[in-house]
Amino acid sequence: MTVTFTAAPRPPVGYVVSCGCAEATARAPRYGTYSDARLAADRASAAAGARQALPGCALPDVCPDYPLHADEVDPDGEVPFVEFSNTNAIGVLEALGLPFGGGEDVDALEPGLPDDVPDGATVIPIVVVDAHGELPAADFLARVLTALGLAPEDPGLPDLQAGNAFVGGRPAGYLQRRLLDLHGLADWCAARNRNVAWH
Structure with missing residues (x-):
């Protein structure tokens, strides 16, 4: 699970x-x-024989082995994004003063894990983040600058390993x-009069 910051859609x-x-x-x-593009992608992916890499493909030896897909074209071209794991998103959202859950305890166990564990067992809590929102780029940039200041x-966090379970630091x-990185995203959005959104 991740939290992604990007420009609000247009x-x-x-x-x-x-x-x-x-x-x-x-x-x-x-x-x-979209349906015309989806049909064309399906036809190209289902064509007999190996397809050729698309012009401009960055991985021409690999991409032909995977199906093509339909994509929207944003009016501003390629839109940047900054992505965080749920664990790392907590610290970033806290630094920005943004909510990261629906009032739930962020150390709650992943749904389905038992509340009581047998003696000698180890349960590593999985952070559950329900963060989403949107701000004008100038407001978001102000939060980033305040957090940086x-x-x-x-100091970072060490990796955690218990048995076969591993949580990266x-x-x-x-x-x-x-x-x-978020400062750069906010600048990009501000230059194009777009809000910053996260989900």
């Missing part, structure tokens, strides 16, 4: 058939409807680096 200006590579998507012919140097300075 109505698409067309649809393309793509492998997902940015340059291939930019060069692809446009379709007027107030946040002490992030984070390196020192992670929070500051990711806040700078």
Whole structure:
């Protein structure tokens, strides 16, 4: 599970058939409807024999082995995003002063795990994040700048392993680096008069 920050969606200006590579998507012919692009993608993926890589494909030796798909074309081109694991999202959302759950305890166990565990057993709590929202780019940037100004140097967290279960930690300075990524996203959105959204 992840939390992704990106620009708030705008109505698409067309649809393309793509492998997902940015340059291939930019060069692809446009379709007027999603269903037309979806049909074209299905036909190309089902064609007999190996298909050729799309023009502009960044991985021409790999992409032909995977099906094509229909993509929306954003009016501003390729839209940046910043993605966090649920565990790392908690610290970022706290630093930004944004809610990260529906009033639930963020250390709640993943649904389905028992409340009582047998002696000697280990249960690693899984953080459940229900974060979503949208802010004007200037407001979001103000939160990022405040977080950068107030946040002490992030010492990081070690990896946690118990038996076969493994939860990755984070390196020192992670929070500051990711806040700078969000600063870049906010600048991009502000330049295009778009809100910053997360989900």
